[in-house]
Amino acid sequence: MSDDVKEIFAPASTPPGSPGPPAPPAPAALAAKVRTLAPSMTRSMQRVAEAVASDPAACAALTVTGLAELTGTSEATVVRTARILGYPGYRDLRLALAGLAAHQQSGRAPSVTADIAVDDPLPDVVAKLAYDEQQTLADTAAGLDMAQLGAAVAALAGARRIDIYGVGASGLVAQDLTQKLLRIGLIAHAHSDPHLAVTNAVQLRAKDVAIAITHSGSTGDVIEPLRVAFDHGATTIAITGRPDGPVSQYADHVLTTSTARESELRPAAMSSRTSQLLVVDCLFIGVAQRTYESAAPALSASYEALAHRHRIGGPSR
Incomplete structure (x- = not known):
């Protein structure tokens, strides 16, 4: 193993007196991290990320060498991918993959639906959009x-x-955030x-x-x-x-x-x-x-002002 690869495999050091590294993402967040970060990865890292997202159970059973061989990459690339996804090393990623596989087997992590097709009937479009929206919100959270x-x-x-x-x-x-902040008394501008x-x-x-x-x-x-x-x-x-x-x-x-x-x-x-x-x-x-002490009265005042406007049929001229 070359010195460069050894350095990649070595744990990241933390300066004395500074806080430790952030905790790795929970298993439920792994798929979200892959979807978010994969487009900005190198092509070789994308192959690793796509493999762990598509079949976490199988990848969890592989050593770092096995996953590198499966994806046609190197051990160093596998470790780099794990770190980009938020894990200190491949061992931590394997634990998360095992957890994600358990979630999927229990039915708490449904498989991804197919893309919307031009000839999809409207009920299918609604169902696919609803699933994608729910998954996007869950991934973001x-x-x-x-x-x-x-x-x-x-x-x-x-x-x-x-x-x-x-x-x-x-x-x-x-604009949505601006109007929300204005209604609780903050000075906000959208540009x-x-x-x-x-x-x-x-x-x-x-x-x-x-x-x-x-x-x-x-x-x-x-x-x-x-x-x-x-x-x-x-x-x-x-x-x-x-x-x-x-x-x-x-x-x-x-x-x-x-x-x-x-x-x-x-x-x-x-x-x-x-x-x-x-x-x-x-x-x-x-x-x-x-x-809250200032936001609640400001919100009430905005509601009252809007209610008054509707009662008189709009602004006076």
Whole structure:
């Protein structure tokens, strides 16, 4: 075995006095991690990830050498894949695979449905979409880092001002989060125009928060204002399906989303919105809980104002 491979197999060191590495994902989160991270892996790592996701029981019975031979890769690639998925080494990944296989055998982890076809009858389309939506939500919940989510909630609860960046489908999610925060008395702005986003980001300071929403993690119109906010001292948050993407370079806190399988009739933008909205709701509820004494009256006031508007038939002219 070469020195390079030995180094890969060696456990990662932790500097004295620093916290240990994060706990590896639970078995139920393994499939979600594979779906989320596989697109950003090298092709050889993808073969390993696809193998463990498609047949966890069989892979759990294999040694690192056996899995390398099965996937036509190397032992080093298998270990690297395990670490990218969040496990300290292959032994930990094997334990998770055994747990995932047990979940599937008990019926708690149903097999993935087929893609939606052009000639599918509407009842099948509804059933497949419902399953994919449920799986996306479950994957996102299983993969959310609670420490990162808690830190993001704390930052938002104490923010002087909140800027939220998103374009396309992610822009709709940015607007949804903005209106939720406004209704509990926080100052929030959604920006879909990249020029206005950067112009506003320049004004952010240490007590402010900037949030970038991008499934790909590489949307330039979203990354640039986040970078500017980061450089000006604001607390920055990324909601992304690619935690290793460029957006994470400028994010103090990263919240990872999952996505249902992309198909010809269901692009990534459509399926990613489901998981983004779940994260947005988690942030909103967390902030409302922390600021309940001020959030509850503000929410009641907004309800009353809207009810009054409907009672009089709309705004006066």
